[in-house]
Amino acid sequence: MQFLSRKARTVLPYTAGEQLRDRQYVKLNTNENPYPPSPRVTEALARVAGDDLRRYPRPDAGLLRAAVAEREGVSPENVFCGNGSDEVLALSFPAFFDGDGAGACFADITYSFYEVFASFFGIPHTVVPLRGDFTLDLAAMQQTPCRGYYIANPNAPTGIGVHRDAMEAFVAAAKDKIVIADEAYMDFFGESLAPLTKRYPNLLVVKTFSKSYSLAGIRCGYAVGDAALIEGLFRMKDCFNSYPVDAVCEAVCTAALSDEGYHQRTTARIVQERERLRGALLALGFTVPKSDANFLFAGRAARSGKEIYTRLKQEGVLVRFWDKPVLRDFCRITVGTPEENDVLLQKLENILK
Ligand code: PMP
Numbered sequence: 001m002q003f004l005s006r007k008a009r010t011v012l013p014y015t016a017g018e019q020l021r022d023r024q025y026v027k028l029n030t031n032e033n034p035y036p037p038s039p040r041v042t043e044a045l046a047r048v049a050g051d052d053l054r055r056y057p058r059p060d061a062g063l064l065r066a067a068v069a070e071r072e073g074v075s076p077e078n079v080f081c082g083n084g085s086d087e088v089l090a091l092s093f094p095a096f097f098d099g100d101g102a103g104a105c106f107a108d109i110t111y112s113f114y115e116v117f118a119s120f121f122g123i124p125h126t127v128v129p130l131r132g133d134f135t136l137d138l139a140a141m142q143q144t145p146c147r148g149y150y151i152a153n154p155n156a157p158t159g160i161g162v163h164r165d166a167m168e169a170f171v172a173a174a175k176d177k178i179v180i181a182d183e184a185y186m187d188f189f190g191e192s193l194a195p196l197t198k199r200y201p202n203l204l205v206v207k208t209f210s211k212s213y214s215l216a217g218i219r220c221g222y223a224v225g226d227a228a229l230i231e232g233l234f235r236m237k238d239c240f241n242s243y244p245v246d247a248v249c250e251a252v253c254t255a256a257l258s259d260e261g262y263h264q265r266t267t268a269r270i271v272q273e274r275e276r277l278r279g280a281l282l283a284l285g286f287t288v289p290k291s292d293a294n295f296l297f298a299g300r301a302a303r304s305g306k307e308i309y310t311r312l313k314q315e316g317v318l319v320r321f322w323d324k325p326v327l328r329d330f331c332r333i334t335v336g337t338p339e340e341n342d343v344l345l346q347k348l349e350n351i352l353k
Contacts, residue, residue, distance in 0.1 A: 007120075014116040017320050026343050028334040029318040031156075031185070031295050033214035033270070035337070037252075038262040041215070044255035045248065052247045060234070061245035064220075067257045072194045072224050080233040081253075083244040085184055085208035085221025088233065089150075090117050091240070092204065092223070095232035096178050097123040097147055105146035107136055109158065109326060111182060114150045134158045134289050134297070138170050148178035148202075153193075154185045157320065157332040159291030161189040168196055171203050178229070180204045184221075185293035187212035187267050188274070194224045201226040211294060212267050213256045220245060220253045270294050274335045280345050281333075284352060299330035300352070308351065315347040 001009060017030035061081040069076045082088040097104055103124030106114045118125040128141045134155075141149060151170075154161035162170075171179045171193070183205055186192045194205045204225035210216035223233060237244060245253075256263070278296055281288050286298040299305060308331050309321035320332040335341065 011120060012116065014113045018318060020318065023316065026317045026336065026340045028336050028340065028344060029320040029332075030216070031211055031293070031332075031334045032216050033211060033266065033294070034335070034340060035214055035266045035269070037214040038256050038259035040255040040259045040262075041252050044251045048248050048251045052251070055247075057243050057245060057247040057250055059238075059242050061250050064222075064245060064250045064254050064257075067254045068222050068224070071257055071260075074194070074197065074224055075227075077227045078197065078224055078230055080223045080225075080230045080237075081245045081250075082221055082223075082233075082237065083241075083249075084210065084219040085182070085206050086113060087219075087244055088206050088221045088223050089113065089180070089182065090120075091233050091236040092180055092206070093117045093121040093123055095236045096180070096204075096229070097121070099123060102145050102147040104148055104150060105141055105144045106150040107141075107152075107155065109134070109155075110150070111152045111156050111184075112322075130158070135160055136162060138162070138166065142170065142173055146177060148180065149174065150180050150182060152182040152184065153191075154189050154292040156185070156293070157295070157322075157327070157330075158289055158297045159185075159293040159295055160289055161186075161191060161292030164191040164193060164196075167191075167193055171196065171200050174202060176202065178202050178204060180206060182206050184208045185211055185295075187263070188271055188294045189292035191292075197225045201228065204229050209253050209256060212270075213253070213263060214266065215253065215256060218249050218252050220249050270335050273338055273341060276338075277333075277335055277341045277345075280341075281348075284345070284348055295332050295334045297330050297332055303352070305329055305331045308348070311351045312344070312347055315351075317344050317347050319344075 064081050065076045065079045068079045099122040105126045108127040108129045126144050131137050181193050197203050206223045208221040278288050281298050286300045288296050288298045305321045305328050
């Protein structure tokens with residue numbers, strides 16, 4: 001400890017979901033996609049070789065940037081790519097917030113990395129409680145003095161999304177405050193604000209390849225926004241790492257984007273299965289808010305989230321549990337394949353007997 005800085009000694013790091021390899025699990029704990037990535041990804045992997053790996057990659061991930069711009073209907077200057085959307089979000093804190101004055105505002109129950117980043121970068125932050133039905137209290141957030149907002153849409157771990165119209169009204173009212181819309185799960189909802197970044201210079205949309213593109217292992221995410229915001233992210237990136245998107249990552253993600261048909265088919269299967277799984281959980285007596293993501297937030301009266309999580313783990317099924325107020329009554333369950341979900345449901349039935 002004596003060699004560590006005060007920051008290293010006192011910081012509270014983010015706790016990622018378990019990545020256990022000790023046995024074969026039905027793994028429904030980190031919102032991964034149950035389907036493999038597009039076959040074009042495998043082809044791209046075979047192609048990246050020799051010269052691609054001998055050389056440094058493009059510092060702006062230019063090839064991928066152009067492909068993302070095409071997908072989102074913007075120009076490459078409106079796109080920033082990073083090592084997972086976690087890195088893009090991390091860089092956004094020093095890019096758009098200062099250590100003094102009005103800081104960042106986000107919900108009390110949302111992606112817990114926002115709090116970690118804000119603390120790490122020494123940025124003041126205010127948390128606004130969700131309403132009783134787990135929806136975001138956008139009106140209360142609007143009243144909160146701050147320099148900008150982080151809104152996970154759909155929110156995690158509740159899975160609840162805010163429709164585009166309501167989000168646009170929020171962005172318009174925010175005016176000189178920046179709104180960072182974390183759309184990690186947006187493809188399962190289909191209400192992205194990305195097209196609106198052309199009209200609102202205070203809107204930054206952050207997305208990822210980890211969920212709907214089945215590429216959590218490659219680590220890639222991106223931001224879409226006004227060129228001035230993107231420039232801010234580049235300035236921060238170039239203080240940390242010149243090449244966060246490596247050559248393999250760039251080739252793989254570009255290939256995934258080229259197969260929109262595959263992306264839509266797998267996403268639709270997950271959305272359909274989400275509805276079936278929710279119905280089955282409700283039938284087992286769980287409380288499950290309607291989800292717009294690839295996971296469900298499920299709690300059962302008289303059974304703690306910890307009990308459900310622990311018993312399922314013993315049975316070889318991993319779900320996510322947080323020992324925190326409100327969250328401790330629930331588990332977050334990723335939508336798996338129909339077969340995986342059937343295993344989950346059968347184990348739950350036994351546990352509840
Ligand atoms: N935002 C939200 C809301 C998430 O749940 C996650 C996944 N943990 C991320 C961002 C980060 O995803 P990634 O770094 O894999 O792009």
